[in-house]
Amino acid sequence: MTAFLPPLAGGLLIGLSAAMLLLLNGRIAGISGLVAGLGSRPGGRWLADLAFVAGLILGPPLFAVLAGHWPAMRIAAPLPVLALAGLLVGFGTRLGSGCTSGHGVAGLARLSPRSIAAVLTFLASGMATVAALRWLVP
Template sequence: MGIFLPALAGGVLIGLSATLFLLLNGRIAGISGLVAGIGRPGERRRVDAAFLLGLILGPPVFALLAGHWPPMRIEAGLPILALAGLLVGFGTRLGSGCTSGHGVCGLARLSPRSIVAVLVFLATGMLTVAAVRGLA
């Protein structure tokens, strides 16, 4: 059970932050929408920036509290990472949201659009893994 506690704690914190963001701001905590909100003027921009800053500060705070950085392994080079980022951004706009908006917030609200989006995300991920493993 102990090896699952960090994942459980992370899930609880993600759910709590999404719930509080919805209750306090009346908006969904989808990251793509928050990033898009940075370019808008007004109070909403500051709230979006503060939420995103909290996401960015997560790993340094973890390192400070745990005494080490969270383990990460990135095997792709910068060109592949840049292309992947562009494709994710395009897909996010095409799908009217990202996994945090649809998967965390939309499913919790039983949004039909989010249920379809998450099913498409999962199917695409499975097909991609199957294709990549088939090429290797």
């Protein structure tokens, strides 16, 4: 019955952090843009980007401290497949002018037409990929 609580809490924290970043800094919580911002000169915006990304990285250890165990994860793909997937995601975020967090969380909340189109494209691509893999790999 309580299996929905951790995802609910995570979703609330993601929404809260995205809203706070937008309200306090005027920035969209798109992770690809924040990570790309770390490649620029250190300054006020750079520190804010670093703090946000550090919060993402420190989330699992904080979970482990609070819950008494690490989050359950299962990665079944070999390392070369993961590396290729990472490169394709990076290419896709540049091609789509943002990632799922920027378009899906912050863009949809702002009713951005570009983000609505991007999210529909993400969903259609994901569904097509799953359908193709289920057909190719029985």
